[in-house]
Amino acid sequence: MGKASRKKNKPPKVREKFVAQPFEGLAAEPELIALREFVPSATAKLSLVDGDRDVTLATVLPMAAAAFVRTDGEVFLGLQVQTRSSDISRDLGRALRWALDAKPGDVLSVPDTTSPSTEGERLQDLLVADAELDVTMHENFDWWLPEDTEPGSDVKLSLERANEAIMPTERLGPGSYWVLAGEKAHLRWVRPEPENALLQALARLSAAGQLGLGEGSRYAGSFRAHGLLVPVWDLDTEAHAREWEEPAKQLGARLDEALASLEDTPLDAGERRARDGLIGRQLTLR
Structure with missing residues (x-):
């Protein structure tokens, strides 16, 4: 059999379009x-x-x-x-x-x-x-x-x-997890909102000094996972995971308010600077 025949009988390669948000449409x-x-x-x-x-x-x-x-x-x-x-x-x-x-x-x-x-x-x-x-x-x-x-x-x-x-891990709420990664503790929170809207809401809270979860916490940055943004906070390792459950709930309420406010009030100059700073703080999980 010649090369041409072998090439002709070779099964075609399957070329599929990459799905960046594979779980879109599911509440979970x-x-x-x-x-x-x-x-x-x-x-x-x-x-x-x-x-x-x-x-x-x-x-x-x-x-x-x-x-x-x-x-x-x-x-x-x-x-x-x-x-x-x-x-x-x-x-x-x-x-x-x-x-x-x-x-x-x-x-x-x-x-x-x-x-x-x-x-x-x-x-x-x-x-x-x-x-x-x-x-x-x-x-x-x-x-x-x-x-x-x-x-x-x-x-x-x-x-x-x-x-x-x-790694010791506890669930604080929907998509929200406390993780003890080595010598550091984190809150990793998979948010369902579109990335641009979420960044604007985070920036609004950051400019108002309301982006933390209280004493012993610091906003660390965010990473993307399967089409959604995952904000991350560094947390005091001496505090038990459950001590962050209520602060996380309050932060979620502030985020919801900030997201709702974007419909009527665009970001001002200070909030836009805060957004630019947040965009520059992308993390890589290892």
């Missing part, structure tokens, strides 16, 4: 981003459009699997995986469809990231759009296994490594 969008990007060990039940099968969404599964069915029949879908395509929502939707047809003990190591896209396979097609996530935080990954189950050697090693890597 901020929570999904937080669970995928920086929450170590957490689970939440998913609300499916069709069927009465229980599915548990999880931050990380054994050996970073995309999905598996536990030996007791419980179905798990993993958010933090090693492989991704141009559309994370489609990857997760495909893994979810696989899990719903799988049998106890089956494991999907990686999601399908190479097949051409088809209708009805994204999370937006499979989940109830306005359903929030009721997140359960865990101190370790022991929930990977049914009670009184002895793990195999591979799972045991993966479990030990995962438990050792956990």
